[in-house]
Amino acid sequence: MSTQVLTRAVSKTFGRHHALDRVTIAVMSGETLGLIGSNGAGKTTLLRIIAGLLRPTSGEVVSMLPLRPGAIRYFGGERTLPPHVRGRDWHALWNPPAAAGTTTRKLGVLSRGTRQRIGLEAVLGTDDFSLLLLDEPWEGLDPDASRWLGEALVHHRNRGAAIIVSSHRIHDLAAVCDACEFLIAGRLSPQPFICSPGAPLEARTAALFDGFDRARQ
Amino acid sequence: MSQPSPIRFFRIVVRQPGASMLWFMGSLVGAAIWTAANDLDDFDQVCLAALFFQMFASSTGFRDAARRGHFDPLLAAGTRRLACARAHWLLSVAPGFATWLALGLIASWLAPERAHMLLSASAITAVVYVSTLSWMITLPFQRYVGGVAWLALIFMLAAGHQLHSLREAFMMSSGSWPDTVSLTGAALVAPLFLVANPGVAGALPLGMVTTVSAAAWVVGAMFIGRFDGRLQDFS
Numbered sequence: 001m002s003t004q005v006l007t008r009a010v011s012k013t014f015g016r017h018h019a020l021d022r023v024t025i026a027v028m029s030g031e032t033l034g035l036i037g038s039n040g041a042g043k044t045t046l047l048r049i050i051a052g053l054l055r056p057t058s059g060e061v062v063s064m065l066p067l068r069p070g071a072i073r074y075f076g077g078e079r080t081l082p083p084h085v086r087g088r089d090w091h092a093l094w095n096p097p098a099a100a101g102t103t104t105r106k107l108g109v110l111s112r113g114t115r116q117r118i119g120l121e122a123v124l125g126t127d128d129f130s131l132l133l134l135d136e137p138w139e140g141l142d143p144d145a146s147r148w149l150g151e152a153l154v155h156h157r158n159r160g161a162a163i164i165v166s167s168h169r170i171h172d173l174a175a176v177c178d179a180c181e182f183l184i185a186g187r188l189s190p191q192p193f194i195c196s197p198g199a200p201l202e203a204r205t206a207a208l209f210d211g212f213d214r215a216r217q
Numbered sequence: 218m219s220q221p222s223p224i225r226f227f228r229i230v231v232r233q234p235g236a237s238m239l240w241f242m243g244s245l246v247g248a249a250i251w252t253a254a255n256d257l258d259d260f261d262q263v264c265l266a267a268l269f270f271q272m273f274a275s276s277t278g279f280r281d282a283a284r285r286g287h288f289d290p291l292l293a294a295g296t297r298r299l300a301c302a303r304a305h306w307l308l309s310v311a312p313g314f315a316t317w318l319a320l321g322l323i324a325s326w327l328a329p330e331r332a333h334m335l336l337s338a339s340a341i342t343a344v345v346y347v348s349t350l351s352w353m354i355t356l357p358f359q360r361y362v363g364g365v366a367w368l369a370l371i372f373m374l375a376a377g378h379q380l381h382s383l384r385e386a387f388m389m390s391s392g393s394w395p396d397t398v399s400l401t402g403a404a405l406v407a408p409l410f411l412v413a414n415p416g417v418a419g420a421l422p423l424g425m426v427t428t429v430s431a432a433a434w435v436v437g438a439m440f441i442g443r444f445d446g447r448l449q450d451f452s
Contacts, residue, residue: 014447044448051293055445070220074293076448080286082230089229093221094290123290133293 003064004029004131004162005050010059012045019045021186022059027162029130032153033192034173035166036212037183043166046183047074047133050164065130074133075123078115078140083108087118095125112140120145124152132156132163138172150176170212174204182215189215223304226291231277231308241270242316249320253327260324260331264340265409267320268347271313273364275348276355279305279441284449292444302438310348317344333415342423343404343411346430353437371407383407388417401425 003026012020020042027033035043048054050061051074065071081090087103087110107115120137138146153176157163167173173180174195182189193211195204245267252260282288291301321335334340351363374380387403387410390396401422404411411418411426418426 048448051289052295053289053293054447069295071295072293074289076286076289080289080448082282082285082287084232085229093226093229 002029003027005065005164006062007046007050007056008060008062010046010049010056010061012042012049012054013057018186020049020056023183023186023188024059025181025188025192027131027164029160029162030157031179032157032163032165032177034177034180035164035183036168036170036173036180036208037166038185040185041183042186043183044076044135047135047164047166048076050131051133063131070128072131072133073123073129074135075119075137076135077137078112078119081107081115081119087114091118091122091125094122113142113145116140117145120149120152124149124156127156127159129156130161132161134163134165136167137165138167138169146172170208171201171205174208175201180208180211182212184216220294220296221291223291223296223301224307226288227301227304227308230287230291231282231305238274238312241274242312242319245270245316246319246323249323250327253323253331257328257331260328261334261413264320264331264334264412267313267317267335268344268409268412269364269368270316271310271344271347272351272367273361274313274316275310275351276361276363276365277305277309277352278358278360278362279356280444280446281359283444284446286448298442298444299438302441305441306349306352306434306437309352313348314344334412337415338423339411339415339418342418342426342430343408346405346411346426346433347408349430349433349437353433353440356437356440371409374407380407384410388414390417390422392419397421405429 006026007023009022009024010020011018011022023042023046025033035046037043045054049056051072053074083106085107087105087107090107091102102118103110103114107118110118116137116139120134123132123134137149141149150172153163153165157176165173165177177195178197179195180193182193193208195208199207245263248263248266249260252263283292292298317335321332324332324335351367354363354366355361371380374383383403383406386399390400400418404418404422404426408426
């Protein structure tokens with residue numbers, strides 16, 4: 001495993017609001033890193049900085065990724081999909097062969113879960129990226145889609161992609177993550193939480209909840 | 218799978234409102250054919266209407282959609298921002314350019330004596346300038362803002378009887394340096410003069426208008442290149 005992306009003391013302020021305060025994280029190839037935090041903790045801001053969509057106020061993002069378009073995949077959730085675009089057209093942009101079975105209705109009229117699934121399928125449908133950034137990917141998904149997402153994340157991790165996932169859904173994160181970082185009001189907890197690989201899911205989930213509670217104190 | 222090119226991406230995501238756009242384009246082409254065949258004096262009005270159409274058609278906007286995250290997959294994927302700016306400009310101005318060229322072909326075919334209104338250096342300079350400035354002005358705003366702003370300015374000038382003064386400044390140029398600057402200024406504020414009077418502006422004023430167009434493009438490309446918008450709060 002080699003480090004794919006490293007944030008080094010990244011801070012971001014919006015006006016007087018400090019969204020991130022000297023955040024340093026690293027993600028390796030073949031690793032899934034979970035980001036856990038309350039609403040407004042800075043998870044989305046951190047993911048968007050790593051994706052290159054926002055510039056940090058201070059600090060830097062060091063990337064060891066190949067310099068080619070498509071090396072990074074980012075999905076910010078169904079709310080970021082353009083509502084006037086047809087599902088099939090959106091899918092065809094990223095994965096033309098798989099677009100045939102997708103709805104021809106506009107994304108804006110589809111249910112939240114269907115939009116989320118279409119957005120995720122577009123991002124996860126191929127194996128040619130090195131870094132995957134997902135912001136609240138389980139939001140709106142039904143149980144089948146949640147299972148599909150979990151399997152897709154494991155597949156991409158096993159083939160060597162580096163993955164960062166932010167979510168409130170600790171149970172789902174415990175199932176797929178190798179490690180988790182707790183983001184509390186823009187600051188990281190001192191130590192990442194390492195998920196015990198051999199432990200049963202219930203035990204991992206309970207331990208992760210414990211870790212989050214301790215980080216908030 | 219390959220990463221979609223910026224052109225392909227923006228063709229889907231910055232798509233112009235299909236029905237209304239086609240209706241306007243069809244109306245302009247129909248009006249051009251009708252006036253070229255039956256009422257040549259009104260052909261000038263069709264050309265000016267096409268210029269106004271382009272003011273709105275190229276006002277596609279960027280910031281609003283970017284802050285909603287619509288461009289995230291493209292911008293996050295490592296695509297060069299300059300390529301994104303080029304593609305966004307191209308797709309924004311394409312419908313108006315296509316209409317303009319269609320009218321030019323109609324004029325060449327049915328009314329060759331009027332073709333210079335659309336295909337002269339002066340007319341092409343005007344349509345490039347209108348397209349690029351409207352595109353650039355609208356980047357930080359919602360769709361059509363550039364067209365609305367420009368139309369409002371022209372109405373205000375007309376209401377204050379300033380449009381007539383501008384037209385005089387445009388038409389009465391003696392070729393001296395101050396007159397050339399006045400002519401260029403008038404053309405920049407009301408580029409319809411360049412279309413309605415294609416033989417008036419010489420190479421120097423047209424070069425200055427083209428320089429302003431290029432500068433507007435650079436400013437627009439820098440806006441897209443440096444765009445650092447926080448995601449809109451959806452809550």
